[in-house]
Amino acid sequence: MNAEAGPRPPLIALDGLRKHYGGRGGAPAVEVLRGVSLRIEAGEFVAIVGASGSGKSTLMHLLGCLDRPSAGTYRFDGRDVAMLDADELARLRREAFGFVFQGYHLIATESAQENVEVPAIYAGQPEAARHARSQALLDRLGLGDRLGHRPHQLSGGQQQRVSIARALMNGGRVILADEPTGALDSKSGAEVMALLEELADAGHTVVIITHDREVAAAARRVVEIRDGLVVADSARAAPPRSAARAQVEPAGESRGPSLSTELRDACRAAWRVMWINRFRTSLTLLGIVIGVASVIVMLAVGLGARHQVVAQASAFGANLLYMSSVGASSRIPGRSVTLADLQAVGDLPLLSHVLPNVTGNKVVRFGEKDLQTYVRGTGAAMPEVQSWPVRLGGFFSAEDDRDLAAVAVLGHKLARDLMPEVPNPVGRRILIENMPFQVVGVMAEKGAAAGDQSYDDLLLMPFSTAGVKVFGQREPTYTAMAVREGASVDAAEKAVDELMFERHGIRDYRIGNAAAAIAAKARTEDTMTLLLGLIAAVSLLVGGIGVMNVMLMTVRERTREIGIRMATGARRSDILRQFLTEAVLVSVVGGSAGVLIGLAIGAGLIVAGVPLIFSLRAIAGAFVCATATGLVFGFMPARQAAGLDPVVALSSE
Numbered sequence: 001m002n003a004e005a006g007p008r009p010p011l012i013a014l015d016g017l018r019k020h021y022g023g024r025g026g027a028p029a030v031e032v033l034r035g036v037s038l039r040i041e042a043g044e045f046v047a048i049v050g051a052s053g054s055g056k057s058t059l060m061h062l063l064g065c066l067d068r069p070s071a072g073t074y075r076f077d078g079r080d081v082a083m084l085d086a087d088e089l090a091r092l093r094r095e096a097f098g099f100v101f102q103g104y105h106l107i108a109t110e111s112a113q114e115n116v117e118v119p120a121i122y123a124g125q126p127e128a129a130r131h132a133r134s135q136a137l138l139d140r141l142g143l144g145d146r147l148g149h150r151p152h153q154l155s156g157g158q159q160q161r162v163s164i165a166r167a168l169m170n171g172g173r174v175i176l177a178d179e180p181t182g183a184l185d186s187k188s189g190a191e192v193m194a195l196l197e198e199l200a201d202a203g204h205t206v207v208i209i210t211h212d213r214e215v216a217a218a219a220r221r222v223v224e225i226r227d228g229l230v231v232a233d234s235a236r237a238a239p240p241r242s243a244a245r246a247q248v249e250p251a252g253e254s255r256g257p258s259l260s261t262e263l264r265d266a267c268r269a270a271w272r273v274m275w276i277n278r279f280r281t282s283l284t285l286l287g288i289v290i291g292v293a294s295v296i297v298m299l300a301v302g303l304g305a306r307h308q309v310v311a312q313a314s315a316f317g318a319n320l321l322y323m324s325s326v327g328a329s330s331r332i333p334g335r336s337v338t339l340a341d342l343q344a345v346g347d348l349p350l351l352s353h354v355l356p357n358v359t360g361n362k363v364v365r366f367g368e369k370d371l372q373t374y375v376r377g378t379g380a381a382m383p384e385v386q387s388w389p390v391r392l393g394g395f396f397s398a399e400d401d402r403d404l405a406a407v408a409v410l411g412h413k414l415a416r417d418l419m420p421e422v423p424n425p426v427g428r429r430i431l432i433e434n435m436p437f438q439v440v441g442v443m444a445e446k447g448a449a450a451g452d453q454s455y456d457d458l459l460l461m462p463f464s465t466a467g468v469k470v471f472g473q474r475e476p477t478y479t480a481m482a483v484r485e486g487a488s489v490d491a492a493e494k495a496v497d498e499l500m501f502e503r504h505g506i507r508d509y510r511i512g513n514a515a516a517a518i519a520a521k522a523r524t525e526d527t528m529t530l531l532l533g534l535i536a537a538v539s540l541l542v543g544g545i546g547v548m549n550v551m552l553m554t555v556r557e558r559t560r561e562i563g564i565r566m567a568t569g570a571r572r573s574d575i576l577r578q579f580l581t582e583a584v585l586v587s588v589v590g591g592s593a594g595v596l597i598g599l600a601i602g603a604g605l606i607v608a609g610v611p612l613i614f615s616l617r618a619i620a621g622a623f624v625c626a627t628a629t630g631l632v633f634g635f636m637p638a639r640q641a642a643g644l645d646p647v648v649a650l651s652s653e
């Protein structure tokens with residue numbers, strides 16, 4: 001009371017501080033602190049002693065604003081900390097307090113220097129200043145040659161000195177040390193105590209907690225606590241000499257972490273965690289990698305197929321009708337579509353050409369070479385009707401057809417395969433089923449445009465010749481009809497159907513048109529693309545769930561690290577951002593790997609002759625989806641991490 005009345009309030013003032021645990025859900029409440037009142041002036045070196053379980057750690061958590069009391073007030077520098085929100089408490093922790101724990105509580109994945117720098121990162125200290133200060137502190141504590149060592153590469157005493165350096169990083173006005181020598185051998189323990197004494201001499205307020213009276217004896221004031229109450233306080237006998245002490249200068253003005261620094265730090269930490277758990281991470285990533293890669297490849301395949309269908313449409317000519325015989329009568333000569341039918345159909349004004357075709361596989365021989373090939377007997381107007389030009393020589397004529405001339409026109413590839421040594425096959429003799437034919441022409445390459453390589457394997461000859469000499473059938477296998485320029489394909493189809501029905505009395509023929517067939521095929525391709533895309537999307541979803549799973553695991557494994565970060569001044573938003581960064585980084589790495597693998601698979605398929613068209617939009621879309629997946633599925637685990645209670649997080653194993 002008298003201290004509060006003075007012009008300068010004590011640094012720490014506790015009044016009737018109580019803390020109980022439980023008490024809800026039927027369990028009896030455990031009253032750990034039962035009204036602690038205590039004043040600590042700036043610059044004091046106080047030891048709080050008590051038996052194990054007497055509530056010392058609980059008291060320290062309250063002093064360090066890691067926990068809130070159940071009742072009573074705590075004024076720090078005259079300010080009631082109960083009025084501060086979570087972020088303000090975090091700020092107070094990183095500006096005023098430095099914690100030293102019995103178990104050191106260093107972040108296992110970071111080096112000594114990085115551990116020391118954690119509080120400065122949350123305080124927003126610039127990188128260069130941070131490095132300089134952490135190095136100077138570690139130098140001063142005799143660890144100048146251990147900067148890059150990870151905690152497990154250091155002895156207990158060294159780890160404790162790293163944690164003291166961390167406590168000093170942001171100035172460490174108040175050093176709160178909970179059993180700092182508890183895990184150390186007596187020599188290291190003595191060194192740590194000497195260090196704390198030195199800090200007290202330098203003006204830091206040092207509060208150590210111990211169950212060991214010998215350790216406590218090193219302090220200038222000893223407060224004894226038993227069963228949650230202060231039972232003895234040497235200050236009552238010897239008042240503190242705080243006024244004589246130098247004030248500790250704050251090391252860095254705390255502007256709060258700058259976004260870029262913290263983001264960079266979060267990325268670095270995330271990368272390290274990923275690398276340490278690289279096997280697990282890569283397994284998790286598989287989902288995203290497969291998802292992204294398949295989205296890219298599937299869409300490229302779909303696009304390629306569609307493009308091909310469109311190319312086919314123009315190669316076939318969209319103005320063609322096809323007719324063939326079907327049903328019971330299709331095999332009976334005279335009942336199926338006959339030449340007489342075609343004669344009649346040819347008179348329809350809507351049609352410009354009627355091309356009967358007869359087709360089948362036959363053996364073609366040139367010199368010593370035999371080839372099984374697809375032979376098509378067709379009309380002389382075929383090149384015009386199917387917009388398929390002749391490359392060498394010429395096409396057979398209508399007279400050839402009438403005269404049953406033994407002439408043949410070779411497809412581009414057939415010519416090459418049958419007579420590789422012959423530059424110009426025109427005029428050569430070939431045998432078809434042992435009948436001599438004369439080659440009169442070679443067709444231009446069609447397959448590339450039509451998307452169907454078999455076009456170039458074709459052997460063409462006059463319809464009549466093929467029917468009479470080669471296949472022994474007068475009826476066409478199928479008939480192609482070209483619709484007159486400007487006329488409607490549908491109207492022409494209807495006219496042909498009416499005429500044929502009139503002649504046959506039944507529909508023992510089928511009429512189709514290329515445009516409709518191609519449109520149907522394009523629709524099928526679109527459906528396929530949609531289906532494949534759906535599968536890809538599902539695997540992306542599975543990948544997202546994998547990310548969430550691994551992040552939940554990470555949060556559980558690193559609960560203590562989260563506690564350490566909170567104790568050193570991280571706000572909830574900092575923790576949230578860090579874990580979200582990790583999730584997104586995982587997904588970005590997965591997405592990038594997926595893009596690369598997708599492109600590689602696509603390249604392989606292109607080499608294998610599959611027509612693929614990569615779409616930049618699909619690639620970018622898949623990548624963005626993967627990143628968004630990380631953001632969405634990482635949010636829940638990150639929020640879980642940020643919502644942890646600092647004390648609970650710290651005491652987790």
Ligand code: ADP
Binds near residue numbers: 022030032055056059
């Ligand atoms: P000390 O550090 O003096 O050994 P602690 O402050 O750690 O003692 O604990 C004091 C008492 O409070 C112990 O009996 C312990 O069981 C109890 N306690 C500490 N934390 C909790 C908690 N989160 N829930 C319930 N009881 C707790």
Ligand code: MG
Binds near residue numbers: 058
């Ligand atoms: Mg304890």
